[in-house]
Amino acid sequence: MRLTVQNTPAAAAAAAAAAAAAAAAAAAATSKAAVPEVALHRRQLLETAASFMFIASPLLLPAAAAAAPVLTMEYVDPQGTFKLQVPKGWQQVNLVPGTGILASWYDPANRGSDTLVVYAAPTAAASTRELGTAQEVGEALAGLSPGGSLQQWGSDRRSKGREYITTQVRFTGVSAGLFGAVLDIRCCVVAEGQKYTLRISSKADNIEGNAGWYQTVNRIVQSFQRAAAGRARQCFKPRASSTVAAEVAGPAAKAADNYPIVDIREQCKELRARVCNETLAGGLIYVSGGDLQHRNGADVYYKFRPSSDFAYLTGVTEPGFACLLDPETQRFTLVAPKVPEDAAVWWGGLPSLDQLAEQAGADACIYTEDLPQYVQQHHSDVQTLHILPGDDPQQQAQLLGLPHFAQHQQQAVQQLAGLQALQAVQSSSTGSTAGRSSSTSQQIQLSTAFLESTLHRCRATKTAAEVGCLMEASRGSAAAHKAMWAACKPGLKEYQLEAAFAHAAGQAGLMQLGYPCIVGAGANGAILHYERNSATVKPNDLVLVDAGAEFRHYTADITRTFPASGKFTAQQRDIYDVVLSMQQHALSQIQPGASWADIQQSTRQLLLQQLQQLGLVKGSADALTDAGIDRVFMPHGLGHFLGLDVHDVSDVGPVPQRLQAGHVITVEPGLYFMPLLLQRAFNDPKQAPLLVKPAVEALLDMGGVRIEDNVLVTDSGHFNLTMAADMPKEAAEIEAYMAAHNASCSSN
Secondary structure, rough: OOEEEEOOOOHHHHHHHHHHHHHHHOOOOOOOOOOOOOOOOOHHHHHHHHHHHHHHHHHHOOOOOOOOOOEOOOOOOOOOEEEEEOOOOOOEEEHHHHHHHHEEEEEOOOOOOOOOEOOOOOOOOOOOEEEEEEHHHHHHHOOOOOOOOEEEEEEEEOOOEEEEEEEEEEEEEEEEEEEEEEEEEEEEEEEEEEEEEEEEEEEEEOOOOOOHHHHHHHHHHHHHHHHHHHHHHHHHHOOOOHHHHHHHHOEEEOOOOHOOOOHHHHHHHHHHHHOOOOOOOOEEEEEEOOOEEEEOOOOOOOOOOOHHHHHHHHHOOOOOOOEEEOOOOEEEEEEEEOOOHHHHHHHOOOOOHHHHHHHOOOOOEHHHHHHHHHHHHHHOOOOOEEEOOOOOHHHHHHHOOOOOOOEEEOEEEEEOOOOOOOOOOOOOOOOOEEEOOOOOOEEEEEEEOOOHHHHHHHHOEEEEEHHHHHHHHHHHHHHHHHHHHHHOOOOHHHHHHHHHHHHHHHHOOOOOEOOEEEEHHHHHHHOOOOOOOEOOOOOOOOOEEOOOOEEEOEEEOOOEEEOOOOOOHHHHHEEEEEEEEHHHHOOOOOOOOOEEEHHHHHHHHHHHHHHHHOOOOOOHHHHHHHOOHHHHHHHOOOOOEOOOOOOOOOOOOOOOOOOOOOEEEEEOOOEEEHHHHHOOOOOOOOOOOHHHHHHOOHHHHHHHEEEEEEEEEEOOEEEHHHHHHHOEEEEEEEHHHHHHHHHHHOOO
16 A cells, blocks of 8 residues: 555546545445535644554554555645545444544454545645555554554544544553553544544553653654654645745745744744644643742842743743643633732732733633632543643642642642542552542542653744744844944953843843853853853953843844954964854755754864864874864864753754754854863873874963854755844954944954
């Protein structure tokens, strides 16, 4: 069986006829089933359905039937339709009517010969793409669960006017000597009237006390979801989409103006929908924004910044708030602190609940103290509350009115005391529970297993609105860097340059810095996270500044190295140009599918070649690489994800593996002369013969050079946000800017 996507009018008719004929041969009798049309309200529904059908097809369809019918799926506009043809005599188990989305099918006469045919009347001409054989997909999917087995089944239930149609795939396996571990991956379609939503969720059992299996579970889930997302991108090219991958076309990156700032409520609504459609069906999401942190004295606090995950979902900037989100309905409830009336005198009061809901784009706003009753009234059938590992489960339980709280590994099970106080749930080492209450009370399972990975996976790929925020942060941060160049003169303190940056960023509308400024003059430039910023700038110093400010909590992360005098010396220019060539080399390789490790390795090879040309190292390329000489001069990585955190998150950590459209990363090669690392190398019998010691020691006072840009990966390459923000980078450009804007430099 081979899976294809067909989009041409002629191909659609041919596919329908061929599919019907093949189905007749397989089932012995066929006829077209009349299936009503239904408007597809969500582009993401179509993409996710297509990706899941492709990934799960080896489980739902016959693996051994090489002559089985062709499975076709057509790209249609969101206002278009899907139709489903079912061979006569086959039994429908779970199907979303009219959408062509499979939940489960089987042949009552022969469970081993399931067949499905999907086709649609085309709305526009397009090409046909071949996706691969069922066997190829099956092998790839089975490879995600080595040593395990796969099972599949479906269910269909109704509740409160909604139909929940579920297909579940179970991985059972062995890891690190642990038997009986189970991972369930579920595709759930929620049908309510003419609105359909679809999401993939996952759940793991019997993994307590075994970190190895827990990591394996996460790997399987992430691989499954990455594969599904990748297939959706391959299959469909929507006409209009908020995702960066769909918006950027052609070899040239779009202008920065194509990433406008949108209403924060619309921005966060889109991000919440992304999280809701990703996973976690059947529970609620609870994310706290955090509280004020005490600094000193009785009433002095650090300036508040909400947690990044909370900012991602809500855009709310005040302390004490939380987000309650229902993935099934995408209902967003803002949970607000109830402040005393006198707060209006001292700090300013809060708006009313209705006003808060309007400002945040929430469906409702409640006070924290009313949360237990609210959950009982509006979410009485909920069994799971997904929270973040960093949130204190005891505190979350108290918020929900759970005085009897028992935590068991990643989960805690207890009832809402706001409903009825129950006995504490006791967990044995095998995961069994005791002290169950009567069925009339609501039980809530606090789970930290999957919310964090879900949020991290979503945050890794930026929407156009998020790129707009990063672009705005880049503009303000670039202006602040240039203001510092204009203010710099020998004799200033590093912290005065920092103050110039912060002032200019504030003038640009960026109210907070994304991280502490690094302003290293001379030898201090070789200290990677130098934050003292207390030294005096000398006339011939290079000044390394790593600084970025936030817009809507999305931060820029820009590094430039410039001469305090306004002119690079010949020696400084040589070192600067080495780093610039490294960055240009790395940037030239950034495109979807590129291996970050490969880009980094080739950039390090270029560093070694350049060091040889400068007479700082000697020996063969292999000898230099094997000895790790590159890490003596550049001990950090080439870059990292960027977003709401300066070292932003993803499902693979802060450093990319394979680049994808929508990733925003930093590209920041450097070359440093660090006394500690150089002394160790001089004393190392393997490294010392490869270093030209006198030439290297002569550069110790230079400190270091780093050049850092923020880069969006696009469908066809990349878009440099920092350069789009008019941030000079060539040595001659920096000198020209300082000569034009810095009075002390222009007089030199």
